[in-house]
Amino acid sequence: MLKQPTPETASLVHKRVSDPLPVQIFLIGLMLLFFIGFIFLPLGLVFAQAFQKGWSVYLESITESYAVEALKLTLTTVAIVVPLNAFFGVTAAWAITKFNFVGKAALKTLLDLPFAVSPVIAGLIFVLLVGSRIPFGSWLGEHGIKIIFSTPGIVIATLFVTFPFVVRELIPLMEAQGRDEEEAALTLGARGWQIFAKITLPNISWGLLYGMILCGARSIGEFGAVSVVSGHIRGQTNTVPLHVEILYSEYNFAASFAVASILVFLALLTVGLKVTMEKKFQKNSSHH
Amino acid sequence: MGIELQDITKKFGSYTAIDDISLNVASGELVALLGPSGCGKTTLLRIIAGLELPDAGKIILENKDTTNLPPRKKNVGFVFQHYALFRRMTVFENVAFGLTVLPHKERPSRTEIRDRVEHLLKMVQMEWALKRYPSQLSGGQRQRVALARALAVNPKVLLLDEPFSALDAKVRQELRRWLRKLHDEIHVTSIFVTHDQEEALELADRIVVINKGKIEQQGTPQEVYDHPANAFVYNFLGNVNVFHGRIHNGKVTLGSHRVDAPDELKHSEEKPSRTFVRPHEIGISRIRSSDTDLTGTIKEVRLMGGQIGLNLECEGFEHPIEAEIPRDLYINLQLSRGEKVFVSLNRVKVFTGDYAI
Numbered sequence: 001m002l003k004q005p006t007p008e009t010a011s012l013v014h015k016r017v018s019d020p021l022p023v024q025i026f027l028i029g030l031m032l033l034f035f036i037g038f039i040f041l042p043l044g045l046v047f048a049q050a051f052q053k054g055w056s057v058y059l060e061s062i063t064e065s066y067a068v069e070a071l072k073l074t075l076t077t078v079a080i081v082v083p084l085n086a087f088f089g090v091t092a093a094w095a096i097t098k099f100n101f102v103g104k105a106a107l108k109t110l111l112d113l114p115f116a117v118s119p120v121i122a123g124l125i126f127v128l129l130v131g132s133r134i135p136f137g138s139w140l141g142e143h144g145i146k147i148i149f150s151t152p153g154i155v156i157a158t159l160f161v162t163f164p165f166v167v168r169e170l171i172p173l174m175e176a177q178g179r180d181e182e183e184a185a186l187t188l189g190a191r192g193w194q195i196f197a198k199i200t201l202p203n204i205s206w207g208l209l210y211g212m213i214l215c216g217a218r219s220i221g222e223f224g225a226v227s228v229v230s231g232h233i234r235g236q237t238n239t240v241p242l243h244v245e246i247l248y249s250e251y252n253f254a255a256s257f258a259v260a261s262i263l264v265f266l267a268l269l270t271v272g273l274k275v276t277m278e279k280k281f282q283k284n285s286s287h288h
Numbered sequence: 289m290g291i292e293l294q295d296i297t298k299k300f301g302s303y304t305a306i307d308d309i310s311l312n313v314a315s316g317e318l319v320a321l322l323g324p325s326g327c328g329k330t331t332l333l334r335i336i337a338g339l340e341l342p343d344a345g346k347i348i349l350e351n352k353d354t355t356n357l358p359p360r361k362k363n364v365g366f367v368f369q370h371y372a373l374f375r376r377m378t379v380f381e382n383v384a385f386g387l388t389v390l391p392h393k394e395r396p397s398r399t400e401i402r403d404r405v406e407h408l409l410k411m412v413q414m415e416w417a418l419k420r421y422p423s424q425l426s427g428g429q430r431q432r433v434a435l436a437r438a439l440a441v442n443p444k445v446l447l448l449d450e451p452f453s454a455l456d457a458k459v460r461q462e463l464r465r466w467l468r469k470l471h472d473e474i475h476v477t478s479i480f481v482t483h484d485q486e487e488a489l490e491l492a493d494r495i496v497v498i499n500k501g502k503i504e505q506q507g508t509p510q511e512v513y514d515h516p517a518n519a520f521v522y523n524f525l526g527n528v529n530v531f532h533g534r535i536h537n538g539k540v541t542l543g544s545h546r547v548d549a550p551d552e553l554k555h556s557e558e559k560p561s562r563t564f565v566r567p568h569e570i571g572i573s574r575i576r577s578s579d580t581d582l583t584g585t586i587k588e589v590r591l592m593g594g595q596i597g598l599n600l601e602c603e604g605f606e607h608p609i610e611a612e613i614p615r616d617l618y619i620n621l622q623l624s625r626g627e628k629v630f631v632s633l634n635r636v637k638v639f640t641g642d643y644a645i
Contacts, residue, residue: 180372186359187337187366188386188441198389202376 046264049257061247061258069235070243071262073151077239078219081158085215086208089166094200097174098182108171114163123157123228149231154239157225162215169211170204177203210277217270221263289351290315290477291336291445296345298331298501305331306342307501313494315350316475318468320482320492324524328501329481330369333447336479338362350444365438365476369450371430373422379433380405380418386441408436411470428459435467439476448480452487464491485525489513497521519562519639528564529609535561540638544604547580550638564637570611571632572598574621582631584609589625598623602631 018024051058061067095101096108114122130137130147140147147153181203185195201208223241230237232246240263247256291313298306305328313319321329334340336347338359347355354362374382381388383405387396396404409415412432422430431451438446451467452460468491471478482488488495489509496506497520505517516522523530533541536558540549549556573581587608588599596618598611609631623629 180368180370181374183339183359184366184368184372184374184437185385185389186339187362187364188389188437189360190385190389191360194389198385199374199376 043264046257046260049253050261052257053254057254058258058261061255062262064255066234066238067240067243067255067259067262070238070240070259073154073238074220074240076151077155077158078216080155081162081219082212082216084159085163085166086212088163089170089211089215090201090204090208092167093170093174093204096171098179111164111167114161119157119161119222119224120228122160123225126153126157126160126225126229148229149233149237151237153229154226154237157229158219158222161222161225162218165215165218166208166211169207169214173204173207174200206277206280210274213270213274213277217267217274220266220270289313289348290317291479292346292348293332293336294346294348296332296335296342296347298328298335298340298342304501306335308345309498309501309503310345311496311503311506313477313479315477318471318478318480318491318493320480320488320495321498322482322485322488322495322524323498325483327498329483329498330449332498333366333449333479333481336445337364337366337447339366363441363444365441365443365446367431367434367438367446367448367451370454371422371434373430373434373437375422377421378418379409379414379420379422379425382422382433383408383437383440385437404440405436408440409433411439411474412436426459427455428463431455431463435470439474443476446476446478448478450482451480453482453484460487467491489525497524499524516637519564522564522637522639527567527610527612529567529570531563531565531605533561533563535559535638535640540636542633542636543602543606545580545582547633547636550636553638553640556640559640561638561640564639565609565633565635567597567610567612568595569633569635570609570613571634572611572613572617572621572623573630573632576630578632580632582609582633584629584631586623586625586627586629589623600629600631 019027050061092107092111096104127148128134130140130153145152147156181199182195185199190198221241222239223245226239227242227245230239230242232238232242234243234246238246240259244256244260244263247253247259289312291311293309293311296306296309297304307328309328309332321332323329331340335342336349338354338357342355345355346353349362349364374385377385384401387401387404390396395401406415406418409418412435414429414432414436417425417429417433422433425433431454435448452463455463464487480491492509494506495509495512497504497512499520505512505521507515512521513525516525522528531542533543535541535549535553535556538549538554539546540553540561540563542563553561582602582604584600584602586598587601588597590597590599592612594615595612596615598613600609600611602609611631621629
């Protein structure tokens with residue numbers, strides 16, 4: 001005979017399948033401590049420092065022309081980098097998942113290189129590549145194309161550092177989806193671009209958006225590689241993170257943290273976007 | 289002629305998937321490519337559709353050489369094993385896809401597309417699901433939508449890759465009969481690939497048995513079943529008992545017994561033979577009716593729906609013999625485990641080739 005479990009037996013069953021209470025408390029407590037120590041406290045401090053000298057100083061710091069220029073440069077970089085990396089990412093993921101070619105495994109490993117290499121080294125590589133020590137660099141110089149210490153350099157360095165986000169998001173997704181739908185479209189008379197626009201792109205849209213958000217977040221905050229190629233020219237080649245650093249090294253703490261708070265806002269915005277995306281993404285994939 | 293394949297060969301590296309296959313399919317015919325997995329049948333289907341290119345040979349569809357045409361110009365309807373419905377599109381959009389991607393000049397008007405899609409969905413009994421997404425449908429329903437989608441472009445040839453393999457047994461049977469009926473109505477030249485002999489026997493006008501990239505035999509289900517060309521075909525088309533023995537002086541040895549060899553082997557020289565008997569072609573009786581009957585003991589009784597499966601240990605035979613008898617007979621004879629019975633091998637098939645099974 002089956003009996004309805006009484007509250008006691010129910011809680012017994014519950015206890016048996018989960019960890020002992022002290023372990024639970026310990027782990028949750030540890031996690032909370034981590035969050036407080038590494039996220040909430042520093043975040044609070046940023047705002048406390050930013051508003052240390054009051055609203056007027058805060059507003060002045062973030063509306064001052066160098067800060068505005070820095071923000072413009074950062075947003076311009078993001079606006080160029082994200083679409084380009086979306087394009088490169090889709091192309092690379094497409095090539096890797098839909099075709100077989102020699103060196104595919106090697107290419108797949110190399111895709112992670114930008115994550116493995118220190119951003120500062122990445123920046124230095126570009127300085128060397130387009131610097132006047134190398135024929136290519138001097139050729140660029142002779143034709144008046146300036147890359148280092150100017151916006152193109154910042155864009156290229158950011159492109160390199162943030163390249164893996166989109167492609168790493170897409171490869172597992174496209175591998176899981178296989179080629180069946182594309183082949184079906186092919187037998188139904190669709191051309192290559194129709195297949196891409198009507199089948200492939202809609203199937204990867206959420207993953208692509210998600211990768212682009214991560215790529216954007218990293219582009220906003222990138223410091224190391226950009227620091228090497230930018231030259232820190234105020235009002236010209238200073239991105240927001242670089243501007244924060246300069247203000248800080250000038251002991252202008254209130255202004256430095258005020259500008260940093262912009263980065264915090266942008267970060268919170270992307271995290272918010274990411275959470276919404278994740279929810280939609282999960283809904284969509286559980287749907288299928 | 290609906291489909292003509294001439295000397296098709298396809299290799300993947302050093303592995304020969306299709307080994308010089310030629311095959312004709314008449315217009316309006318429904319043909320089954322039957323074979324074990326890895327025999328090359330799906331590859332052959334993909335070659336006809338243009339999804340793989342053959343290394344050698346020609347594909348002629350409706351008297352037109354299509355060997356080097358891209359898939360979209362072949363006008364072939366392909367139903368994939370896992371349906372491959374477009375997950376981001378509704379059932380309507382799925383079925384309409386082949387029409388909406390046509391170049392502007394050839395594309396039917398919106399209302400024409402709508403009418404055609406609705407007609408097709410009615411035909412596959414899915415008209416109620418117009419606005420559903422594939423994820424909201426069951427396997428059998430997806431299969432029917434995939435079929436409607438393939439038929440939307442008026443294909444000259446319909447190709448189905450293991451159309452029922454992903455469905456459960458009951459749905460599989462229903463859909464099988466339904467597809468046969470549909471084919472009788474629309475008469476599009478069709479090839480389907482299967483590893484299930486029952487499916488092939490029930491559904492096809494003609495069966496092509498393939499093994500290791502070669503055709504073993506082709507013919508109507510009746511011909512292939514009753515007159516298998518070789519041991520492989522016989523074995524693949526159903527359950528069998530195999531007896532290894534020798535053929536000598538017009539007699540075949542079966543265990544310690546000797547039976548008359550079939551006419552075509554009457555005057556064969558002495559050589560090893562294998563004799564096949566299907567379980568349902570074995571007679572079970574309480575009375576000895578002929579002196580060739582074997583005596584056996586029932587070791588195991590299995591309920592198999594309408595049939596009863598018996599595992600028999602027969603005198604003079606090393607291995608047990610499997611028999612299937614109707615349930616009525618089983619009840620009438622009041623059989624049970626451990627009983628002694630007389631066993632007659634009603635239809636034996638003897639092969640002398642050295643075909644390995």
